[in-house]
Amino acid sequence: MKNGTNPEADRDQKICLSFNVEGGNFLAAGEASIRLKHTLQHIGYPASLIRRVAVAAYEAEMNIIIHADSGVLKAEVTPEAVTIWAEDKGPGIEDIGLAMQEGYSTAPNYIREMGFGAGMGLPNIKRCADIFEIETHVGVGTKIRIVIFNKQKTN
Amino acid sequence: MEKYCSIFLDETRCTGCTNCIKRCPTEAIRVREGKAKIFPELCINCSECVRICPNRAPVPQADSKEILSNYRYKIALPDPAIFAQFKTKYTPHQILAAIAAVGFDGVYEVARAADEVSVAIREFIADHKGEGPWISSSCPAVVHLIQLRFPTLTEQILPILSPVEIAARRAKEEAALQANIPRQEIGCFYLTPCPAQVAAIRSPYFLEKSNVDGALAISSLYSELRVKLAKLEKQEESPVKATSLGLAWGRIGGQTKAVQADNFLTLDGVFNLLELLEEIELDRFNNNVDFLECQNCQGGCVGGIFTAENPFVARVTLRRMTNKLPAKFEPGHEEKIRQYYREGFYNAEKKVEPYCIMSLDQDISKAIYMVEQSEKILKHLPGLDCGACGSPTCRTLAEDIVRGLASETDCMFILREKVQSLAEQMLSLALKVPPVTVVQRQIMKTQQEVLELAKRIPPPLARREPKKED
Ligand SMILES: Nc1ncnc2c1ncn2[C@@H]1O[C@H](COP(=O)(O)OP(=O)(O)OP(=O)(O)O)[C@@H](O)[C@H]1O
Ligand code: SF4
Ligand code: SF4
Ligand SMILES: [Mg+2]
Numbered sequence: 001m002k003n004g005t006n007p008e009a010d011r012d013q014k015i016c017l018s019f020n021v022e023g024g025n026f027l028a029a030g031e032a033s034i035r036l037k038h039t040l041q042h043i044g045y046p047a048s049l050i051r052r053v054a055v056a057a058y059e060a061e062m063n064i065i066i067h068a069d070s071g072v073l074k075a076e077v078t079p080e081a082v083t084i085w086a087e088d089k090g091p092g093i094e095d096i097g098l099a100m101q102e103g104y105s106t107a108p109n110y111i112r113e114m115g116f117g118a119g120m121g122l123p124n125i126k127r128c129a130d131i132f133e134i135e136t137h138v139g140v141g142t143k144i145r146i147v148i149f150n151k152q153k154t155n
Numbered sequence: 156m157e158k159y160c161s162i163f164l165d166e167t168r169c170t171g172c173t174n175c176i177k178r179c180p181t182e183a184i185r186v187r188e189g190k191a192k193i194f195p196e197l198c199i200n201c202s203e204c205v206r207i208c209p210n211r212a213p214v215p216q217a218d219s220k221e222i223l224s225n226y227r228y229k230i231a232l233p234d235p236a237i238f239a240q241f242k243t244k245y246t247p248h249q250i251l252a253a254i255a256a257v258g259f260d261g262v263y264e265v266a267r268a269a270d271e272v273s274v275a276i277r278e279f280i281a282d283h284k285g286e287g288p289w290i291s292s293s294c295p296a297v298v299h300l301i302q303l304r305f306p307t308l309t310e311q312i313l314p315i316l317s318p319v320e321i322a323a324r325r326a327k328e329e330a331a332l333q334a335n336i337p338r339q340e341i342g343c344f345y346l347t348p349c350p351a352q353v354a355a356i357r358s359p360y361f362l363e364k365s366n367v368d369g370a371l372a373i374s375s376l377y378s379e380l381r382v383k384l385a386k387l388e389k390q391e392e393s394p395v396k397a398t399s400l401g402l403a404w405g406r407i408g409g410q411t412k413a414v415q416a417d418n419f420l421t422l423d424g425v426f427n428l429l430e431l432l433e434e435i436e437l438d439r440f441n442n443n444v445d446f447l448e449c450q451n452c453q454g455g456c457v458g459g460i461f462t463a464e465n466p467f468v469a470r471v472t473l474r475r476m477t478n479k480l481p482a483k484f485e486p487g488h489e490e491k492i493r494q495y496y497r498e499g500f501y502n503a504e505k506k507v508e509p510y511c512i513m514s515l516d517q518d519i520s521k522a523i524y525m526v527e528q529s530e531k532i533l534k535h536l537p538g539l540d541c542g543a544c545g546s547p548t549c550r551t552l553a554e555d556i557v558r559g560l561a562s563e564t565d566c567m568f569i570l571r572e573k574v575q576s577l578a579e580q581m582l583s584l585a586l587k588v589p590p591v592t593v594v595q596r597q598i599m600k601t602q603q604e605v606l607e608l609a610k611r612i613p614p615p616l617a618r619r620e621p622k623k624e625d
Contacts, residue, residue: 013520013523013524014523015523015526015527015530017530030433030437030439033437034433034437037436039526041304041306041513041514042513042514042515042522042525042526042529042554043514043515043519043522043523043526044511044513044514044515044516044517044519044522045519047306047307047309047509048307050306050307051307051436054307054436054437055437055438058437058438058439077523078523079519079520079523115439124438150519
């Protein structure tokens, strides 16, 4: 440490987490989102906010597991906001308008039997997010960006 | 919020074997300097450490019988689980008579209050249709677990007082009226199946102050009760006033049956709870469930650490016993309870707040910095979760280090690396000055031996790749 510098001053005001998500691996379902949730608990984020982040991250993580081949879930946490990116290599979404509708799902039967595929994921993410962006290319993959602001920020 | 922990760790019995730290569902225990220590604010009084410790070092606490002498008129509040402790040899009426005979002036069955609370819960759920799932709140370990680990679910805890609190209120009303005794001279004592209830009486989560004046472990009265039962005259009994449904609260599923919930789920065992609550918190659980009966102990309260009978046997005993009791109230009684419910008699007086002890610092920026530091430290740790450092996992050790509660060299593998590199440094320094005297030669020999030994401390085995992370 340099002389005279205040360690508090140049510390990072953010933390970045990144998780690989494997398509089709239902055994690992939710691992990344739960990790993210625990991190937010350690940071002391307000409970209501943690729930929105956890639900949005979980749905995004599950969409990669259910619909794509592989992907990453990344999160950046600052005192002001949590930003989540879910990026995958996979089939992409043909009609985003349809996909955003509640109850629309292309999930096959065996997925529905596991309790997924109600067509609620993307609408749920939108509901939880302050900013929601989706970019998709058929045959290439899908990118989602979610921002949730910490409005109750203290100090 | 002052939180009472009802597990005392007897250091003289603890060998530091680390069995308990890995078992504790809230990671509330550390072994430091060879002895286990409980962080009271993290302990939910689930009794898992009591169950697993080979040396009976964690001792669950309750009041001793001496506390009775502080009151002129003493009332026992027996938990329904107590009726399952004597096989089916005695009727519940005889058991009630025996309880009175061990030193109480009166007995008020907690099961009777459970009858009332069941109706209140049913009404509450009907009034709040679609806002569920409502999580049962009579098991204090469950409530604390939610406050601590699932803070976003605190809003879904049923805000209805537990049967023992209602029992104490009713018992005092009744005694004040019938025996004409001033209230402050009446003492109500819960005969409790577990230490979690003891903690809930000392630091209540729904009330400023509990109506219950003390809690005695069922196990502490067990032999005395057996003796009294054996000596009872055949006809000597005190009629049970609760219905079979109130009594059923003593086992898992009983509450659900009494509440008559249509869409419900029952769940026992703290580790099952951890899994399910995680799913609920992720909204994965939209199965239209209105009522979730959650019990920390396997089998429900009959599985509490203060019970004597094997929980599986106890469950059967309780079922057989309740089959012989009426399941219905006397006419008009239920309407009266509903009236009380509407007047708010059963309502929690304060909200169960999330318990934010998990956060590393009050200041969010500082906490973020600390989390980042702990992630960095974690990358250096072997990832074996061996527990030898005294923290339950490598991740918790990393957090303990940033909290200033541990140091990196508590990890055996880090220690080995440090010792080895120090030994190497010493030797290379020594080699720079050729040994002349006998003493110097001796020092160098010792240094060489230290290095050899340091190399023989086991290497960090397979350093596990951090899962799923880049
Ligand atoms: N990452 C993705 N890659 C390809 N297609 C996707 C992806 N995410 C969503 N989709 C498409 O959009 C549809 C709607 O997604 P949404 O998450 O709302 O519902 P679901 O995943 O089918 O069901 P649920 O989320 O309720 O389990 C999906 O059925 C799928 O066709
Ligand atoms: S299990 Fe825990 S309390 Fe019991 S001896 Fe081992 S370290 Fe000590
Ligand atoms: S009682 Fe439960 S929560 Fe408390 S220290 Fe023991 S295992 Fe941990
Ligand atoms: Mg989905």
